[in-house]
Amino acid sequence: DTEVTQTPKHLVMGMTNKKSLKCEQHMGHRAMYWYKQKAKKPPELMFVYSYEKLSINESVPSRFSPECPNSSLLNLHLHALQPEDSALYLCAVGAGGRTDTQYFGPGTRLTVL
């Protein structure tokens, strides 16, 4: 379970702030994902990186900006967020392909004031 790490664990930010969420994997998987999860709801896919290239953007607002500096790191840059963006942000990794399974990090619990 500690092979995918996320920092910070908690983040409180104002609507004018700029912050970044970080994810690091030590599993060597080629696919990396960002999910958003609201309380009592399933994870909702935001972005997918495959071999460090953005392959899927699920119509996410531009105030969320992903970045994949290398095969181990995934960032999510946040700017001008809204209170409704408060949620648990999960990073996941997978091998990709038909039987891909998702290995999730512990998440960052974000509160936008």
Place this chain on the structure above:
Amino acid sequence: GQQVMQIPQYQHVQEGEDFTTYCNSSTTLSNIQWYKQRPGGHPVFLIQLVKSGEVKKQKRLTFQFGEAKKNSSLHITATQTTDVGTYFCADPSGGSYIPTFGRGTSLIVHP
């Protein structure tokens, strides 16, 4: 991925009772995955079922994939307080093979 319907949304049981959650799809699934998320935690992969009629066991957990590959179930025998959490089924049958999660079933175990 396809939209899988998962029921029930919540289930309260007394410790020691059994528990079952069901996932149903209107279309044939290539495979189905199950995840568990503890309160305050993150989803953890439990198992993947691929073959028609497949049954897999993990201690007190039994996973089944229907013969038509349109439904799946997770059954827990003699629940314990450690079983508390939300169980999600996920369908990776879409073109990008990324799992689409069901709504989840939250299991509450009363000691």
